[in-house]
Amino acid sequence: MTATSPVLVVTQLDDATADVVIEELGTRGVPVVRLDPADFPDAVTVTAHVDDFGLAGEVRTATRAVPLDGVRSVYWRRPRPYAGPAGLNGQDARWCLDQARYGLGGILASLPDARYVNQPWANRAADFKPAPLSRAAQCGFHVPPTLLTNDVEEARRFVSEHGPAVYKPLYNTDYTDEDGRGLTVWVEEVTPEDLDVGVGQTMHLFQQRVDKVADIRLTAVGSKLFAVRIDGSPGLDWRRHYDDLTYTLIDTPPAVAKAVRDYLTTFGLVYGAFDFGLDAAGRFHWYECNPNGQFAWFPDPITRQITAAIADQLQHPDRDSQ
Template sequence: MADDRHVVVATRLDDVTADLVIAELNERGVPVVRLDPGDFPSSVTLDVLLDEGGPCGRIRTATRSIDVSAVRSVYWRRPSPYSAPAGIRGDEAQWCTDQARYGLGGVLGALPGAHYVNHPWRNRDAEYKPAQLSTAARCGLQIPPTLITSDQARAREFAADYGPVVYKPLWNTDYTAPDGRHLNIWAAEVTPDSITAQVSMAPHLFQQRVDKICDIRLTAVGENLFGVRIDGAPGLDWRLHYDKLAYSPIPVPSDVAKAVHAYLDAFSLVFGAFDFGLDRDGHWWLYECNPNGQWAWFPDHITGRITRALADRLQHPGVRR
């Protein structure tokens, strides 16, 4: 029998990664609803009854209607932030935003029988770098020595003992300069002398620099692991040099694969984007895992395989492949 239950893709309008998966599902004839929770209440409405029979009712977008009791799977990508109705300000706006998050967000996180890639609450749990690194080490992945501190003297001591050392932000906060430019803080090498007393203003992450020969992005979709070698970056952070990069598939060693699956299980994740550095001895050093990372910038022969794996998972949530 045909399965006419919907796949819900929770994301904003400008999401090329989600576009690829939606196109693949459409080509297969799978019913898909694109929903941005951030559009509530301007163009999204909610009407759900909760009783002993479980949730029933509908979430409606400007063009589609979702039966919350008949959702096959959810691809939780990059939805816009929850917000208040236009014209509402201050505490009232915060109140409306919180009600949207815990009301609509609560319903979307409790769809009966739906398979999540990933569940939004599991994404949240897996976004903390201290938890990522400690879990990775426990699961058997190699991690560089890492210090999280707000103490200048301790940071300088670590940089002297483990140098060369890099600094990385613990979270990529959106930041706009007074002139309107969007700014990012990238990974950068630091010396003991460059670490100032401003470290005391927030926790900072310092990590021993891996003597790498290349970078690796490993994209995990359930049991499927897609390792991609990234060559050509002239600097420390390859994300600054997309125009100079070359990509090639790379086999995933069995011990790394086993540890990656253990990591996903520890956080109850289906999807993960793992960043590694490969050293001259062939060791894979984990930097971090983004539970909702990007992959659509890869060449077509790589993105196509990841797209199909995600579509398989969403179309056939009960089948493990």
């Protein structure tokens, strides 16, 4: 790779986290190409060749052409879902959509010699909560007692024995109201009386509530760890109260740092956004790790440090920066 080799940023147009990283790369003189696979095929054209030397060819957007074997690194953020071509619907549209996902998606995830932050298949593997919960315990994190079930009686028994307990969604499905505004299922405390036959309709996750004094968001970028103490949340889920919060960058306890690095290695991740509850004794209680979590909402001094660490990974893929 050369100084003119581009960084490919795979994301949608509206992505504030990607924006700050792209801006930082720009100040360093690193060329960047932004690509949303959802624009394929109407605004993206791909030609790929595979021979004895591997994968080559190019992807063209409305403004740029990128050689597939000349990308220095890939920042895989939040692309929109693949879409069928304009004018098609039904089974024809679904067929084209699947060909795009497995064709273009496979190409973008397999660029030769490119460094990924993160490789999309690693992101996906780490995004199914049961696997991270199990691996977290194996890596040395303290994981609160947790139940995954669709059995209402088992759920009631767990909540009775381990209460106070909370319910957490296993995946943040996109919901909108009649006016098109986004809806979110938050972490909520539950009692045995709250649980009814609806539990039997799908999988649910219940967890013992942590008696916390603060929250911790620990952003890991390779070997660099940025643990931020979050104070001021009046409820269980601090994401509902951004305007009430204060953020303080703190040291990461050595045992937590080791567990974080073991976890990243286990899933093949360069980046991870870890959430913990902090108790009065200073113990970190594992909640989850989002392999593609946001960070640009932190105060500028914290955001700049994380942005620089990600830009380092993307700008210098040949360095041992993990």
